[in-house]
Amino acid sequence: MSTAPGSPQANIRQVAARAGVSHMTVSRVLNGHPSIAPATRERVLEAIRELDYRPNSAARALATRRSNRLGVIVESVVEFGPGSTVRAIEDAAHERGYTVSTITVDRTVTADDAIATLRAIGVDALCLITPRSESLELLRATADAVPTLVVASEPEAGLYTVAVDxxxxxxxxxxxxxxxxxxxxxxxxxxxxxxxxxxxxxxxxxxxxxxxxxxxxxxxxxxxxxxxxxxxxxxxxxxxxxxxxxxxxxxxxxxxxxxxxxxxxxxxxxxxxxxxxxxxxxxxxxxxxxxxxDFRALGSLAVDALLAGLEGGDVPSRSLIEPELVVRASTAPPRSA
The missing domain is CATH 3.40.50.2300 (Response regulator)
Known part of the structure; x- marks a missing residue:
């Protein structure tokens, strides 16, 4: 069965047919189940993109008692790294049928305020991007309530961590x-x-x-x-x-x-x-x-870890992405070398 992109009739069974999998496999991909093979997950996500499929968030929330919403706290979206990480997480969450609520910590909004607000709207999981030490300590208090992840390259006891190394x-x-x-x-x-x-x-x-x-x-x-x-x-x-x-x-x-x-x-x-x-x-x-x-890979890894945590899957406490050196014209041997 084929449905044109943007068609309002696209449903989960049509996605399954396009991807060549069962509708239960599509459901597991949407919910971030850790047992799905990467190639199968990508095939399902590609079918979702081709058909412009939109999961029924309200129905999923009733069935799972979840909001299908991730909470993100960021110290600054002005800087390139944090802003790029937020966008990558939003893209990865959207592909998996989740929305993202983001709060930026600044002079008027403290990390404590941000955590309280996101908990009040019922997010399923929390993520802290490029944290300062103070924000990290505040976040630890919520780690037992919902899956909690920090984008930081050093290990943090009691929290999932993902980062570029x-x-x-x-x-x-x-x-x-x-x-x-x-x-x-x-x-x-x-x-x-x-x-x-x-x-x-x-x-x-x-x-x-x-x-x-x-x-x-x-x-x-x-x-x-x-x-x-x-x-x-x-x-x-x-x-x-x-x-x-x-x-x-x-x-x-x-x-x-x-x-x-x-x-x-x-x-x-x-x-x-x-x-x-x-x-x-x-x-x-x-x-x-x-x-x-690679901020796109970082966002995908963060969302995968949070959703696996929601499903009770085996989530590594620390995951690192390798960076890449890009050599251009601003470096050369010293004149005395």
Whole structure:
């Protein structure tokens, strides 16, 4: 049986026929059942997309006593990483028949407020993206009530964790600089109450120590291009390092701008490497060497873990996605190498 995309008559049995599976298998895919083979899950999801199938959320909620809604708390959707993770989770949840309620923590909304609000509307599971330490402690109190997940690369007792491997990404960046011959590498860190920034900072110190390279005092920015620019201007045109590992691409962009204004050439005088691989990073001048994070895979992994937790499946307490080093023109051997 075939139904044109957008047809209001599309139902679960037509999805099953299109995918070549039973309607119970379609139901299990929609509910995130962990026993479905990846190839079967993708075939069902493709049929759902082709037929533009929309599960009856009200009926499912009555049958399962669930809201079919996931709650997401994010510290900032302004920054590229958190915003991209939210969108990826929304896309992955939608494919599985769930909606997402997102609350951003800021000066007017605390993490405590966000947790209370999401619990009040009856979400089936909770996810905290790019947490600060304080938010993480508040979230622990809800972990026994609903499946609770944190997007953080370090293990957190009592919580599911999924993340792009921040330590591996940092190692890839530093190994690249060391292989080029750099022995004076500065770290321009993000705010160290952010768990991802802390993980990158720790790996920076540990990797340089393992490599026998002096560890320089860390410079802390605030993720923005302005903070990278301010640091670059503070150097007065006389950097005493040959390379900078910036904790995100925005700070790297601001730094490159300031170095250029001061007559310091990148990468001839100073190499700069970022983290995230912004869509525009390849158009920086020079194009930025950076560490790419697969946010789409991260969102899918987070939703899979939460739905498996809802079904009582076997969920790894910690799952990591490997990042990728993207080498462009902002890094080169130091002139003295």
């Amino acid at each position: 921040q330590r591996l990404g940092t190692r890839l960046a530093l190994e690249h600089l060391v292989e080029l011959g750099h022995r004076s590498i500065l770290h321009l860190a993000g705010p160290l109450d952010w768990l991802d920034a802390r993980a990158r900072d720790r790996e920076y110190a540990e990797h340089l120590e393992r490599s026998g390279i002096p560890i320089r005092p860390v410079v802390v920015g605030d993720w923005t291009s302005d903070s990278g620019y301010a640091f670059g201007r503070s150097l007065g045109g006389r950097p005493d390092f040959t390379a900078v590992f910036a904790a995100n691409d925005q700070m790297a962009l601001g730094l490159v701008h300031a170095l250029h204004e001061s007559g310091i050439r990148v990468p001839d005088d100073v190499s700069v490497i970022g983290f995230d691989d912004l869509p525009d990073a390849r158009h920086f001048l020079p194009p930025l060497t950076t560490v790419r994070q």
